[in-house]
Amino acid sequence: MRFQAPRGTNDVLPSESHRWIELEGCFRELARLYGYAEIRTPDFEDTELFVRSSGETSDVVSKEMYTFPDKSGRSLTLKPEATAPTIRAVVQHSLCPPGTVSRLSYISPIFRYDRPQKGRYRQSHQVGLELLGGASAEADAEVIEVTFRFYERLGIEGAAVRLNSLGREECRAAFRQAILDHARTFLAAESDEARAKAEKNPLRLLDSKDEDVRQAMAGAPPVTRFLEDDSRKRLDSIQALLTEAGIPFTLDPGVVRGLDYYTETVFEVHSTRLGAQSALCGGGRYDHLVKELGGPPTPAVGVAMGIERALLVLEEVGKSLPAPAIDxxxxxxxxxxxxxxxxxxxxxxxxxxxxxxxxxxxxxxxxxxxxxxxxxxxxxxxxxxxxxxxxxxxxxxxxxxxxxxxxxxxxxxxxxxx
Incomplete structure (x- = not known):
């Protein structure tokens, strides 16, 4: 019997591995230059970690996780994203005591039971940054800058940031209600389950991959209409800092990200060279996640960047990474x-x-x-x-x-x- 790699996984062959090594080396060097120390976490965690962090109704938790019981009956899950495991490690090992700032980077596999397609696998890999203890607009801008510089160093042309703010909990309540009001007619024709999910987290309607949902949400009121003064000032400050750094950006109310833990700043990096599927990565601020996972109240901001996605983009734009030479x-x-x-x-x-x-x-x-x-x-x-x-x-x-x-x-x- 000849075995093959499981569906949705990919062998990185010797003819390709140099591209991974070069990309990871580029990321590690950039992280070092900005003061980020690398952390490594297990490939599986307690299932409840992801339920608490991503939200029970999220697609990640409800549809995409690889969950299994171990021999003791504990429910374990192959990590579908790397932020929650990183925060779990930060809390467990007290890596960011109150009043301090901790900068962490990671290179990690992630596992999601999703429909395999070009550039998307059931086991994929990410590089990422987490800046913990930083509450300022400068912290947000730093993470965005490192992210943009990563793609710039790789030689991906036409990259630009799409920026949005989800505001604080207070203004987000009004925004959530406005989204539900906008979607009321559409939701009336949907199933009880779909309505329940929408009512629990209306922002998911804005992040849906379903074309019918996307059409129904066209023209929905932007979150910026509901922002309080502090959130507006933060957004203005981030824009000024990105302009100062020479980073191209646009405000995009459609950027909401798909995980429950995001607050205030959210962003994505896109490339004009890629057509409709232009997204390269995304991230944002998550000021409540550390406390939610058992730590002290700790502001934080981070980003995750897909390795396979970056390599695919490099291939599409005709950029090659040098292969190591035998002397x-x-x-x-x-x-x-x-x-x-x-x-x-x-x-x-x-x-x-x-x-x-x-x-x-x-x-x-x-x-x-x-x-x-x-x-x-x-x-x-x-x-x-x-x-x-x-x-x-x-x-x-x-x-x-x-x-x-x-x-x-x-x-x-x-x-x-x-």
């Missing part, structure tokens, strides 16, 4: 050369040169063919004659040129040749 392939023209080549390989690797050594005693022709397939720039060839004189034939595999170099000078020569 030199060591080929033996005689079995007697093997000890000398092993010694040379260790020296070259200590010098930082990526080196592949033939281990199978194949013909010289087969070894050079393998060097070409690996994309090696050079081959160092050692036969009986070279071994006797303590030299190697150094061949430039791109130009076809070959020079004789003393064995103890191969590393120096390769570094000088770039």
């Amino acid at each position: 030199v392939y060591l080929a033996q023209a005689t079995p007697d050369a093997a000890p000398a080549l092993r010694k040379l390989a260790r020296e070259l690797r200590r010098s930082g040169l990526a080196t592949v050594l033939d281990t199978e005693g194949r013909s010289l022709k087969a070894q050079i063919g393998q060097a070409d397939r690996l994309g090696a720039r050079y081959a160092a060839i050692l036969g009986d004659e070279e071994l006797g004189r303590g030299v190697a034939q150094l061949r430039d595999l791109r130009r076809g040129e070959q020079v004789e170099v003393p064995l103890d000078a191969v590393a120096t020569r390769l570094r000088s040749m770039g």
Whole structure:
């Protein structure tokens, strides 16, 4: 029997893995520059963690989670998003005591039972940021700036921020009622279950993927009409900070995000190069989540960025990420050369040169063919004659040129040749 990867999962093959490594390296370096420390959390958590954080009626909890009992009967869930596990770890390990600010980054798989399609898998991967303890508009703007700079560094053109505010609980109550009033005729024809879900969280109507719902909600009053002065001032300050940073943005009342824990600022990054499916990522402020998950009241803002989505976008806009190069392939023209080549390989690797050594005693022709397939720039060839004189034939595999170099000078020569 031949096995295949489960539906909705994807193998990252050696021909593709360099793109992941480069993207993750870009994210890690950017996070380091802004002072974010990396955190890693388990791939599964107590189910109640996600029920509490995402909302019992959310699509994530009601339709998309991989939930299972363990042998003790505890309900566990493969994490469908990474913010709640990060906050659980923050609370458990007291990573953000009151009065302090903590900046965390993560690279994590997420699991959702969803219909697989291009760029969307049942196991996918995210990079993300969480800024905890920061209540200011500057904290919001910082997370948005790092997010935008990530896509900018990757070379994704036409990226811009879509910004909105959901306001505080007080003004959101009036907004929720206005949404229900707008949707009343539409909801009257829907099922009892659909009406109950809408009444529990009307904002989900604005975030729905269902085309009928989207059409029904066209022309709904924007949340900005209901914002209190403090929320308006925060939104104005964020706009000023983004302008100062040179980050393109627009106000978009349609950005509400799909999880219950968001408050005040929400945002998405889109690219004009992608047509209708232009969204790259999203995030926002969640000032009540830490307390909801057992910690002290802690303001926070974060973002999650899909790795598969970013790689797909890079492919669509024709941007490539550099593959790691093999600097030199060591080929033996005689079995007697093997000890000398092993010694040379260790020296070259200590010098930082990526080196592949033939281990199978194949013909010289087969070894050079393998060097070409690996994309090696050079081959160092050692036969009986070279071994006797303590030299190697150094061949430039791109130009076809070959020079004789003393064995103890191969590393120096390769570094000088770039």
